[in-house]
Amino acid sequence: MVVSRMLAPVHSLGPGERVCLWTQGCSKKCYKCISPEMQPFFENGMDNDKLSSLIIDTAKKCECNGLTISGGDPFEQSDKLLEVLKSVRTTFNDILVYTGFTLEEILNGSAGTAGKICLDYLDVLIDGRYIDKLNKEEFVLRGSQNQKIHFFNMDLKPLYDSYMAGGRLLETFNTDSATIITGIMSKNALQG
Numbered sequence: 001m002v003v004s005r006m007l008a009p010v011h012s013l014g015p016g017e018r019v020c021l022w023t024q025g026c027s028k029k030c031y032k033c034i035s036p037e038m039q040p041f042f043e044n045g046m047d048n049d050k051l052s053s054l055i056i057d058t059a060k061k062c063e064c065n066g067l068t069i070s071g072g073d074p075f076e077q078s079d080k081l082l083e084v085l086k087s088v089r090t091t092f093n094d095i096l097v098y099t100g101f102t103l104e105e106i107l108n109g110s111a112g113t114a115g116k117i118c119l120d121y122l123d124v125l126i127d128g129r130y131i132d133k134l135n136k137e138e139f140v141l142r143g144s145q146n147q148k149i150h151f152f153n154m155d156l157k158p159l160y161d162s163y164m165a166g167g168r169l170l171e172t173f174n175t176d177s178a179t180i181i182t183g184i185m186s187k188n189a190l191q192g
Helices: 048-062 074-091 103-107 112-121 154-164
Strands: 003-010 018-023 066-070 094-098 124-127 148-151 170-174 179-183
Touching: 003 048, 003 179, 018 048, 018 074, 048 074, 066 074, 074 094, 074 112, 103 112, 103 124, 148 154
Parallel strands: 018 066, 066 094, 094 124
Antiparallel strands: 003 018, 124 148, 170 179
8 A cells, every 4th residue: 555654643533542544645636635745646555464564553552442544545545445454454443534535436436346345344434525615614524514424333423423522623743854733624724
């Protein structure tokens, strides 16, 4: 899988302590995308077995029981996403994936055959392209109002409802080479 970055523990992209993985590559090119550096596709990815082991080891080290996968668009690498999801499923109580595809597009095969199968390994899917003019503060965990939260594990809905009642959250991570902000930004957060 071609990966842009991984951070843990993250609290701004779902309830609890989470490992967050961002994939590299997205063809949708949404206007004012929060992560345009993750749009280009690169040829060389990480071995899926090594990536899965790294995710699991990070979860244990940071005591994370949730996994969030974003990007880029993970469903544009659906065959590799499926391999990783199968490998890490038993490690996490809660797997949330973001995609610019809608659920209907995934079910209709737009993300490939593997895309449909990936849904069997998810607890929560947040779907739809980012639309800047629909970025409204009250839509926690979603960049824009059109995006939908799909619960495949309804037992998690009360936990997510409680988490979202707290509003949008941003976190800052300092790495050797950059400062990274995670979370769902408000429309004008980086202006002026």
